[in-house]
Amino acid sequence: MLVVNGLVKRFGGFTAVNNVSFEVEQGEILGLIGPNGSGKSTIFNMLSGTFPPSAGTITFDGSEIAGLPPHKIINRGIGRTFQIPRPFRRLTIFENVALAGYYGQGSHSLAKANDAAEKALTMVGLPTDRQASVDGLGAAGLKKLELAKAIATGPKLLLADESLGGLDETEMDQAADMLRKIRDELGITIIWVEHIMGVLMRVVDRVMVLDHGEKISEGLPSAVSSDPRVVEVYLGTDAHATQAAAAEARR
């Protein structure tokens, strides 16, 4: 459903993403991993329209979407979450999600928006009470709200920027199960970004590994985790890589 070809993003003289191509099949969960600064979030930002690619094409459901503004991309059916939750604190939990339902689906219908908000909140396990304030939510709750907002936009493809760093083991498992449930029950295809390999590998169908803006490996989780280039990036064969991996472990 999504075909990305030769995607490049340069910021001045720095190339954040260099000639990355990949495809996403309907109904799969694709994991996108790589160390900090490897270009994962930059790819997400191009897919969701936050900024246009310097070169390359992004074809979604047969039509070109590269360079479209974010609201048009969302209306075509690509929803996203942010790595650090970005709730609207001046709105209630319900209003946060209803807003996404109203504008994200492009239908601008209040009835549909409220309906989408009810369903999305129930799906992620947040209260559908209209008065509940965002201030009452903890780290895990805010991540759920972030997901609910994305689901309410009625996506066919969900870009989940799920950094699970701040969560404990149980919460990580719950978050992973949630993504699988979203795919299974709502039929939403998912690209899941994460720097830590562990939890992700148990859930995804396929994995793609980025390093320094380039794709270094792609395939089934078991194959990718034994790929020497991936091992080098994550575990390191030289001092530099070891340092990076150690920094990763501390997070």
Place this chain on the structure above:
Amino acid sequence: MSLVAFRQVVPWIVGAMLIALPFVYRDPYHLHILVLILIWSFAYTSWSMMGRFGLVSLGHGGFMGVGAYVTALLWNHLGVLPWIGIPIAMVCAGALALIVAYPCFRFRITGHYFALVTLALSGIVLQIITATRDYTGGSLGYTPDRTKGSHLAALQFDDKTTWYLIALGVWGVGLLIWRWVDRSMDRYALEAISEDEDAAAAAGVNVTFEKLKITVISALMTALAGALYCQYQMFISPDTVSGIAVSLQMVFAVVVGGIYVALGPTVGAIITIMLAEGLRIGFGTKAVGYDNLVYGVLLVVFIIFLPKGILGSLLERIKPSSKR
């Protein structure tokens, strides 16, 4: 009577009393003050349409000046009736708002930088009025010609009662527009935008379009306020309807009254106009300009100690359970 029913009835009773007022109380000076309060309340409400969403414009003096001067110039030079001139003036102000705001919103000029760009707009409109003194009378001011025909067609009335009712009607419409925005989904979108533009865009909101929409609505309303002021006073000068001082006065009044509540700008207008009149009567010509000094000091005090304004803070005390 239940509380909800009571709250539904109150606006109608107050409205009826306001309409009936000039028929039972005819003191021309007090009616004059009331007309000024209503016109400025409408102007301040127009400003806070966008100001409440963090779009702090210091360019509204410019929109007000365009509303007043375009209407008067069309009337004096081309004989265009205000009934047509005012809509033209409003469209001019709306176009000006688009020209200034579109690049700002497109290139993400927000917060302080947006305020600075709009500040320049105020200055430019003031300079243009002063520079084209052959047409506008420059800093000496400008007077629309007295009509020799129908007062209604020229929108020139000598009695205060008519003006009071016109100003009351326009002010009421301003409050209705406020309420319409407040209850629409646009309000949520604009609140979201004011907190985080990227996150709002990720929820599907067309950020540039939503901001432009509210800016143009605000500019159109402000221009109408300027035109009404001109028709009522029959004298305008760059200092009273345009320029930075007028823009700042709007910000001050709204902050004092309450930026997030519908009647906040009205409370602000009551306070600022009473203050100016009080100083004028109390100290006469010795106190010319003192009101600006008092505004300045009060503005600092309010922003620090009462950022929600008088009405906003009062309402919060009365119902502590409200969201704001």
